[in-house]
Amino acid sequence: MVEIGHFALVLALAVGLVQSVLPIYGARTGDERLMGMAAPAAVTVFALVTISFVALIQAYVTSDFSVLNVVENSHSAKPLIYKISGTWGNHEGSMLLWVFILSLFGALVALFGGNLPSSLRATVIAVQGWIGTAFFLFILFTSNPFIRVASPPVEGQDLNPILQDIGLAIHPPLLYLGYVGFSVSFAFAVAALIDGRVDAAWARWVRPWTLAAWIFLTAGIAMGSYWAYYELGWGGFWFWDPVENASFMPWLAGTALLHSAIVMEKRSALKIWTILLSIITFSFSLLGTFLVRSGVLTSVHAFATDPSRGVFILMILMVFIGGSLALFAWRAGTLTAGGLFQPISREGALVLNNLFLTTAAATVLIGTLYPLLLESVTGEKISVGAPFFNLTFGPLMLPLLLAVPFGPLLAWKRGDLFAAGQRLVAAFAVALAAVAVVLLFVDRTALLAALGAGLAFWLLAGSLTDLALKAGIGKVSAPVMLRRLRGLPGSAFGTAIAHFGLGVTLLGIVSVTAFQTENILTMAKGDTLPVAGYTLRFDETVPVQGPNYTADEARFSLVNAAGKKIAGISSAKRMYTARRMPTTEAGIHTFIFSQLYVSLGDPASNGGMVVRIWYKPLVTLIWIGGLVMMFGGIVSLADRRLRIGAPARSAKGTEAAATGGRA
């Protein structure tokens, strides 16, 4: 089975070469038969990579320790789910997952692209083939997961214990669906540049694919953040770690792309910018892969001593990013600029959104790369950490978030800022009320937190205002309003829901940053601690035997004011036997939106345990907001106009293009 997987991967490279060359040659020479090769080639590559991927999973599931990759990352006593997720819990396997998802998107374009002009479809699939080929070569030459060991050991070395968690089992696939999903809009952008033409079918295709990728990336980042929160044991939700930044940059650029694609779809303006942004977004995805996979982050030194992988990915980066940007510089002039608009308009608001999101992405980029750049140029070592990002990223978000409620209320082409402001008076009052409530009832000195909460409520109330106005509040009767709401397009709902989710996340961040309480103390059996109106009692420590670890579990009771036990919390320290690596398993009790977080430290000299206890008010809103944003994306994606309107209308376009091609 392993050899079949290996062989299928080599074959995928061969078919990938076909996919890269023939269709685009056909598109340039007008040869329909060669263009027709695109779809079957893409589907075949997908089938081959699937075989290869399944073969590797099978090796993991059966603990085939004749495969080096399995030896290094698995263990026979590991639970089945982590055997499977172990497949992509390491460098080689995760690259295979990467190309698996890439070929999946290639096949999807091939299968659903029937309504595209055939030359555009052929070019898009060929461009995807280029990316695929580059990564097949990378895997086969530097990161082959199918390499055997001459004398197989009896037991494997197990997966890094902190990765043995359900959160990290599904985090990489979600993240990669996002990263690689942006390859579709990238391929469309490159195809448009090669064709020198951007038509209606282009815009109608790019937006839903970008949206889908964005939904997955949002899910991946939110899940990664929650995983870090509960698994790393110190209760932070975002660390501005380079690995996090690597996924955050494509998210910022992708969010900008999502908004500019709307302008392009609705008003056929911002064409050239949208194409550039598609290239930038996927470049960030590639860069993210490079940063995480080349080892350059852990140490520039390690990268320099074993550079084969890093240099290969660096070459891929230079070819694709440099190549596409050069193509852009060369060909962008041939594209015609689209619709006109006044600065104060929906388009103008979306341009503002793009300006700030792109600047934010550039800020994260420079902060992440600067230490590497400086060290390689001057040899000096500096650190760029959370304080830098908070100081630069925060102020960039402020005007953006303030402007969010205005955007959807402005008309296309020419908007009225004053009228939009008038309609937002109610939302502004809500925001002011939130500021007042925080100052009066929570903390009189927390001015920044109060303003932050006000901004969050400004977003929440603003998005509700948008929906209420679209339903015709104050103008028509309630039944008519309901009917109007039902008739609203999914994208209008999607916008409002996603912006609402942004407010939810912001509220969670503000609340936790400003109002979390922390207790670090030594607790002995029977000790109690008052926390958030409850009493936490330390009951006992119990040794626990897991499948591939041993643990010491500390059990706590949460007692309410009446002296009744309302919940048990257990917090553990695990020791994974194979790697001799300890992990902390935080004990978390959730009160709907807030959480009590208990993390264990060392045993103290007096026989007690060092315990770190946080009360985190409204912390779950951070991730709930992410879910709401995703839901907004899904609602928008389910818009009937995307599903039904697009094929019907672009079918004519296909005919026209086909006839045009023949003539």
Next chain:
Amino acid sequence: MTSRIRRLLPAFAAAAMLLLQAAPAFAVRPDEMLSDPKLEHRAREISAGLRCLVCQNQSIDDSDADLARDLRVLVRERLEKGDTNEEVVRFVVSRYGEFVLLKPRFELKTLLLWGTPVLVLLFGGALVAVSVRNRRRAAPTGLSEAENAELKKILAEGD
């Protein structure tokens, strides 16, 4: 170092309590904390901005590493001696170099780092402004006088 100790004691490894002993130290521990809450608060603030030198992108306040603990204790010692926050940071930097600062200083060599957000925003803003102005100039400026007269005539005929 702890891993070497652990390798020396494989026989006892199964004993859960021992595993616990061998586990790395915990971030901030009660015995490190200063009795004066104001001073302790300042220590925490300073610690959040200092990098644990042996970790990946962790502040000494968050880190379990022994070196981070040493630095935390050092920060507290200096505070107890009456140093200001700036003096403490300066002292730590003089010992460990600028690498410990999670927020790099604003200097010539970090000019590009701190300047990028501002530059990109200004450059992007200027680009937007220029393209808006160009578009507006290129846009049709409405009807000419002759066209207006024609329109008036047609509208009058319609009455």
